[in-house]
Amino acid sequence: MKYYLIAGEASGDLHGANLMKALKKEDAEADFRFWGGDLMREVGGTGVKHYRELAFMGFAEVIMNLRTIFKNINFCKKDIESYKPDVLIFIDYPGFNFRIMKWARKMGYKTHYYISPQIWAWKEGRIKDIKRDVDQMYVILPFEKEFYEKKHNFPVHFVGHPLIDAIYDRKQVHPENFKKENGLDDRPIVALLPGSRKQEITKMLEIMISVAGDFKEYQFVIAGAPSQEKSFYESFLSTKNVHFVTNKTYDLLSISEAALVTSGTATLETALFKVPQVVCYKGNRISYEIAKRVIKLDYISLVNLILDKTVVTELIQADFNTERLKKELTNILDPYTRAAMFLDYYELEKALGGRGASENTAKLIYSAIKK
Template structure:
């Protein structure tokens, strides 16, 4: 069968690649065309546009890039029609994907949503658009299944979280070799994960770096995003005593004692590696003012949302400052707070179910598409 996948950032690229790998196992005729990144490209098929060429975030940032976004939407529609896929698969990236779905469903394309839009967090009215435009929904968080089925009477398939597979399938890791390769010393590691987009990295990283002189018994390492060049980070780092290691986030988390993490998928990844963390977020003033009026959640991190309590500290906007961050980082380096987080991580992992999310999603997509393989 022919599969057209649309992912919009690094996490979508990861999950899209694992889904493609699973689809190839189950369908030896699989042909792919996709919007994704390097990981999806490594699985074969034809890449349309790399996600880093269309990566911008926040309400103000979207407004200033609206012409580029509309051009991409027009081109995507034309490209789908030319490819004529048996399955059109959306992976997160809701602002773009829901617009494509609204056009695609009346055209007769079978629409699948893997890692569904966060309508449970904001703009819940979009549920009706999803019900109208998406044929099959595959959710990866247990509370999201309840949101759709119990609150909105929409049938979905809970497939488990693909990060469990992404981590368990990771290549063999040698911590000693990794430390030697990157000239790390024996001090405990504090990982800095400032996000993947330029706007968020600029706002978060400088505050994270302010912790270095305050915790000199630790070594700080930045997990660089694959979408950004080294030179971009160097302009922010300047003379700070910190190492930058790009495209090796999971290896970094494997040796980390604690982490400062920008809100997003990385908060859950950090928890799955059982690393105590402080969650950080700071957006532009306008983006934040709009967001706080439409987001209805008690928490911004996936960790706290899954366990439904403030397990890890979230420092948002004005609360993300040097004084407060120093205090919260100290709390997770040792003592009762650290132990509580580590114990609760085990319960969080159980809530996510077993591995095999990509395999289950692939089987359902094949079953629910136009042609039988």
């Protein structure tokens, strides 16, 4: 079978790669063509565009890059027509994928959506597009199944969360070896996860590293994104007590004492590694003001959303400042706070449904297109 996958972000690259591996087990003749990243390319097939060329963050940024976005959409349609896949697999990334899936439905392609866009947070009206244009939807958050089926009468498959497999299947790292190999000393680590896009990294890191001098008994380590060159981070490394590793986020989290994390998938990854965290977000002011008016959620972090309570502190926009960050980091380094957070983390993992998300999804996709 011929599979055409579209992932537009680092997290989509990870989940796309694991899904491709699982599809290969189901279909020995699987042939892949995809939009994604380095992890998908390692699995095999033909990479069309890297997600680095697609990542525009926020309302204002999207508007400024509309010409590039529409150019990519038109190119994608022609590429699909040339490849003639048996199935299209969309991986989150709704702004782009929704335009392609509407066209694909009219052209008669089979459309499968892996990892639902967060229409439960905003743009709930997109459910009409999904019901019209998507053959099969695979959701990875437990509350999404109820949202789709009970609220909108659209059947979906809850397959579990693929991050659980990605984390448990990884090769374990020895703390002393990791520190030695990366020029770190023996002090406990506070991991800094500033995101993967240049715009958000710049906004987040300036404040994250501002507290490093107040916690001299710890060393602060930036988790460099695979989508960015090390040279991009150089200006942040002049601060004392701040170090850097690149493309080793999971290894870093596995030996960290605490973490300061930009809102997104990384908050869930940090929780699954059982690392106490402070969730941070500061975006373009115009984009934030627009988002505040259209997003109707009590929380921004997946950890709090899934458990429907405040497990991790969220510092958003003006609240994300040096004084507040120092206070909240001190709090999560306290043994009592840490113990309570660990209990919530175990509850979170249980709610996510265990292992096997990629395999579950691959079986369902292959079974559907065989018919």
